[in-house]
Amino acid sequence: MSAPTLRPPSDPAVPSRPAPAPLRPSGLTWTVLRLHRAALLVxxxxxxxxxxxxxxxxxxxxxxxxxxxxxxxxxxxxxxxxxxxxxxxxxxxxxxxxxxxxxxxxxxxxxxxxxxxxxxxxxxxxxxxxxxxxxxxxxxxxxxxxxxxxxxxxxxxxxxxxxxxxxxxxxxxxxxxxxxxxxxxxxxxxxxxxxxxxxxxxxxxxxxxxxxxxxxxxxxxxxxxxxxxxxxxxxxxPSLWPTTTITGRAALDLPPDVLVLEHGVVTSDGRRIGNDLACVGSETQNQIRACMKSSRLSDFWATVHPESHFWPLQLVExxxxxxxxxxxxxxxxxxxxxxxx
Structure with missing residues (x-):
C-alpha cells in the first residue's frame, strides 16, 4: 500500500494567490495597433x-x-x-x-x-x-x-x-x-x-x-x-539642384539618360534663343556647318540634368x-x- 499524501489544511483567512494573467502586449503602442488593426492588415x-x-x-x-x-x-x-x-x-x-x-x-x-x-x-x-x-x-x-x-x-x-x-x-x-x-x-x-x-x-x-x-x-x-x-x-x-549646360555639337546629340530642360542656339550676332531645335537632325560635320551657315548660327546649347543629379535631387526634395x-x-x-x- 502506498502511504497517503499529507497536505496541510487550507487557512480560509489567508487569501489564495490569483493565477498569473497570460502575457499580452500592452501600452499605447498596442492600443494604437488594436484600434487600427484593419489599416494594419491592409x-x-x-x-x-x-x-x-x-x-x-x-x-x-x-x-x-x-x-x-x-x-x-x-x-x-x-x-x-x-x-x-x-x-x-x-x-x-x-x-x-x-x-x-x-x-x-x-x-x-x-x-x-x-x-x-x-x-x-x-x-x-x-x-x-x-x-x-x-x-x-x-x-x-x-x-x-x-x-x-x-x-x-x-x-x-x-x-x-x-x-x-x-x-x-x-x-x-x-x-x-x-x-x-x-x-x-x-x-x-x-x-x-x-x-x-x-x-x-x-x-x-x-x-x-x-x-x-x-x-x-x-x-x-x-x-x-x-x-x-x-x-x-x-x-x-528641376530647380532644386543646379543644372548643367552643354554647348557645341554635344548639345545636338544628347544621351537618352539626361533630362533636357531647354535646348537652344546662339546666333552669329551673339543672341541666345531658347527652345530652338535648328540643325538637330544633322548627322555629319558638313551638314552641321551647312545648317549653321544657312541659319546664321554660331553655337548650340542645352540645359540638362544628367543622371548623376538623381541623388542630389532626391536628397533635396x-x-x-x-x-x-x-x-x-x-x-x-x-x-x-x-x-x-
Missing part, C-alpha cells in the same frame, strides 16, 4: 502583394529582354525564333508590373494623408474616444505621440523595403521597359522621396484631423493638401518633405496643447 497585405509582384518581375526579367530584342526566322546565330518572340508578352507584363508598383509608391502619400486625417485623428476626436483616453492616465501629448510614432515606423519600414526591392528588380538597362530615371513615377519609386512623401502625408493628415475634428472633412482636407504639395514639388523639382512633415507635427502638438490646456 498595409501588410499591400506590402505582400508588392513584394510578390516585384519578385515575379525579377524572375521574368531575362525573358523580357529577349522578347524585346532581335529575332530571326528560322532562328540563326543564337537569335530566337521570331514566331516565338511574337507570341511572348513577357516584356509587356514586366513593364506593366514595374509601372504598377511605381505608380502605387508615387501616390502612396494620398491615401496615407486621408487615413491619418479621418481614422487616425479625426474620427477619435469626433466620437470622443480621444477625450476618454485622456482621462485614463494618458496625457494628450503621449496620446498624439503614439498616434504618430507607430504608423510612422510602419510606413518607413514598409516603404523602404518596397523601394529597395524595386531598385533590385530594375536590373535591366532597357529604358523602353524601365522608363527613364526622371519620369515622375519612376523617380519617386526608386529613392528616399517615397518614404518622405508618406511621412509628410501622415503629418498633414494628423494636422487636418486635429484642426477639423471630423473624419470626412479632415480626410478631404488632408488629401487636397498633400495633392497640392506633390504638384508644387513636381513643378519645382526629401529634405523639403521632411521639413514640411516636421513643421506639420510641431503645429499639431501646439494646437493640441492649446486646446487641452
Amino acid at each position: 498595409w501588410v497585405a499591400a506590402l505582400l502583394v508588392a513584394g510578390a509582384v516585384l519578385t515575379w518581375m525579377y524572375v521574368i526579367a531575362p525573358n523580357a529582354g529577349v522578347a524585346g530584342g532581335p529575332c530571326a526566322a528560322p532562328p540563326v546565330d543564337g537569335l530566337p525564333d521570331c514566331a516565338a518572340v511574337d507570341a511572348m508578352t513577357t516584356n509587356d507584363v514586366y513593364s506593366a508590373g514595374l509601372d504598377l508598383v511605381a505608380t502605387a509608391l508615387s501616390y502612396l502619400m494620398l491615401p496615407v494623408a486621408a487615413w491619418a486625417g479621418a481614422a487616425l485623428i479625426g474620427r477619435e476626436l469626433e466620437n470622443g474616444t480621444a477625450q476618454l483616453a485622456w482621462t485614463q492616465s494618458v496625457t494628450p501629448v503621449r496620446w498624439l505621440a503614439a498616434k504618430l510614432a507607430v504608423p510612422a515606423v510602419l510606413l518607413t519600414a514598409g516603404t523602404t523595403a518596397v523601394v529597395l526591392l524595386h531598385v533590385w528588380v530594375r536590373r535591366d538597362e532597357n529604358g523602353n521597359l524601365l522608363g527613364a530615371w526622371y519620369d515622375s513615377d519612376v523617380y519617386l519609386s526608386i529613392g528616399p522621396t517615397a518614404v518622405a512623401y508618406a511621412l509628410a502625408g501622415l503629418a498633414l493628415g494628423a494636422l487636418a484631423g486635429l484642426i477639423l475634428r471630423k473624419a470626412l472633412p479632415a480626410a478631404g482636407a488632408a488629401f487636397a493638401a498633400t495633392l497640392v504639395l506633390s504638384y508644387v514639388l513636381r513643378a519645382v523639382r 526629401s529634405g523639403v518633405l521632411l521639413a514640411v512633415a516636421g513643421a506639420a507635427v510641431a503645429v499639431t502638438f501646439t494646437v493640441l496643447r492649446r486646446r487641452t490646456a
Whole structure:
C-alpha cells in the first residue's frame, strides 16, 4: 500500500494567490495597433502583394529582354525564333508590373494623408474616444505621440523595403521597359522621396484631423493638401539642384539618360534663343556647318540634368518633405496643447 499524501489544511483567512494573467502586449503602442488593426492588415497585405509582384518581375526579367530584342526566322546565330518572340508578352507584363508598383509608391502619400486625417485623428476626436483616453492616465501629448510614432515606423519600414526591392528588380538597362530615371513615377519609386512623401502625408493628415475634428472633412482636407504639395514639388523639382549646360555639337546629340530642360542656339550676332531645335537632325560635320551657315548660327546649347543629379535631387526634395512633415507635427502638438490646456 502506498502511504497517503499529507497536505496541510487550507487557512480560509489567508487569501489564495490569483493565477498569473497570460502575457499580452500592452501600452499605447498596442492600443494604437488594436484600434487600427484593419489599416494594419491592409498595409501588410499591400506590402505582400508588392513584394510578390516585384519578385515575379525579377524572375521574368531575362525573358523580357529577349522578347524585346532581335529575332530571326528560322532562328540563326543564337537569335530566337521570331514566331516565338511574337507570341511572348513577357516584356509587356514586366513593364506593366514595374509601372504598377511605381505608380502605387508615387501616390502612396494620398491615401496615407486621408487615413491619418479621418481614422487616425479625426474620427477619435469626433466620437470622443480621444477625450476618454485622456482621462485614463494618458496625457494628450503621449496620446498624439503614439498616434504618430507607430504608423510612422510602419510606413518607413514598409516603404523602404518596397523601394529597395524595386531598385533590385530594375536590373535591366532597357529604358523602353524601365522608363527613364526622371519620369515622375519612376523617380519617386526608386529613392528616399517615397518614404518622405508618406511621412509628410501622415503629418498633414494628423494636422487636418486635429484642426477639423471630423473624419470626412479632415480626410478631404488632408488629401487636397498633400495633392497640392506633390504638384508644387513636381513643378519645382528641376530647380532644386543646379543644372548643367552643354554647348557645341554635344548639345545636338544628347544621351537618352539626361533630362533636357531647354535646348537652344546662339546666333552669329551673339543672341541666345531658347527652345530652338535648328540643325538637330544633322548627322555629319558638313551638314552641321551647312545648317549653321544657312541659319546664321554660331553655337548650340542645352540645359540638362544628367543622371548623376538623381541623388542630389532626391536628397533635396526629401529634405523639403521632411521639413514640411516636421513643421506639420510641431503645429499639431501646439494646437493640441492649446486646446487641452
